[in-house]
Structure formats: structure tokens, C-alpha cells
Amino acid sequence: MAERDVPEGLIPHRGPARLVQTILDAAGTDVLVCGGWIPAESAFAVGGRAPAVIALELAAQAAAVQQALAGKAGAAVAPGYLVAVRAAIVRVDDVAANVPLVATVRRTGQAGPLATYDVTVTGPGGREILTATLSTHAGD
């Protein structure tokens, strides 16, 4: 599958809150690989770097993209919520802003609006930044 931009209206994140940028691969209905970065103008970036744990937000947004792609076309875009993080391992302290990151999310469970994902975020050269299990709520 060719790389393509995440459509503007697919998720509600905008401006410096929008970390996910592209869909790199959609390998099956439950797996999605997205590209993105932490913008230098993010509230969490100082001196061009941000805490690595912010990469969890990129993974959460990739999960929101997966939910949107798997949902009904034309459905209203509602803010979703990160409701839990489990078994997160953070490999580095911080990451450079505006540097390409890759988030791979695999949906492992779904019950109504609640979904669970195993996620990995890597940086340049495939260096692992973090892994975790996220639970999200699709919102109202």
C-alpha cells in the first residue's frame, strides 16, 4: 500500500496537537502503521526536544485513525480518549521534535467504544522509542 496523508477530517486533532501525519501501511483490518512527529511548537517541546513519553500520543492518534478507517464512512468525528496504559516501556528519555517517527498499532480487543491496542513507536533507523498497550474510548 502506498503512503498517503491522514485525511484532515479523519480525527479531531489539529495544529500542534496533530502528531500523526501519514498512513504507511494498513496490513489487515486490525493493524495500522502511521508516520508522524512531535511538532516543535508542541506544548511539550522545549529547545527542540520533547519527553519520549509523548510518543504515546502519536500511537493513540494512530489508534484513532485505525478506528476511523474501520468505522462507518462519513461518521461524525468525535474526540476519543486515552483511558489506560499498561506495560509501557520507554527506551529513551526524550526525542527530537519534527523528526519522523513510526507508530505501529495492532488492535487486540474491541467492546463497543472501548478498544485495546498493542503499540510500538520507533524513530530514525528503526530505533525503538517505546512499546505499550493502550486502551481507548471512541468518545460520544
Place this chain on the structure above:
Amino acid sequence: MATEIFDGLTVVQEAVDATGWRARLRVETTSRAFAGHFEGQPILPGVAHLVIVRHALRAMGGASATLRALPSVRFREVVRPGDVLDVSVRPPDAEGRSRFDVRIGDTLAVTGVAHGGDDG
């Protein structure tokens, strides 16, 4: 000038002692953390709480301390512009686990367990 943990998160009070790190933090309405998250319905991204925990681990463990793992975190209540947060991060137990919680008044907003470690 008031100390900020990130843009628009002002430290009102902060203390570190044998019982851990405790702080009262004000989420300024002007924080860039709300920009685009979400338009007309601003809420603080959940990961913001984890940045606070990273800051607390560093305050307790020194400049080289950092956040290495999060065995469990539950986000129970959203944080909105102007909220005041009372945060408590306990010192690591024998297994290196620091329990933390974030409250908005009497409401428990976030609970979790973190592991710290040295950066590098």
C-alpha cells in the same frame, strides 16, 4: 516568573521529602496543550500527566533520573482549562515502583504506577 513543567502548566506549590513528590499545579487556559485538542472542546492530552510524572521522578531522583516504564495508568477524568491539579508521586518501593495520582479537588483524575531509572 512561575515555574512551568510544560507550556501553561504552572507549579503553584511543590515539595519533595521522604513521602515523595507532591505538587499543586494550575493548568492555564492559555496552555498550548489545548491548541487543537480539541477545537471547541479543549481537554488536556492524557500524556501530559505522564510528563508530570517524569518531572517528579527527576525531582526525587536527580537530574539523570527519568521515566522508564509505566506498568499501569488509568485516566479517569478529563482535565480542562483552568483546572487545578493536586499530584502525588510516591518514592519507589522495593521493586522500584512509584505509585502516583492526580486529583482535581476531590475527584481522582489519574492513577498509576511508574518505574524510574537513570537516563542513559
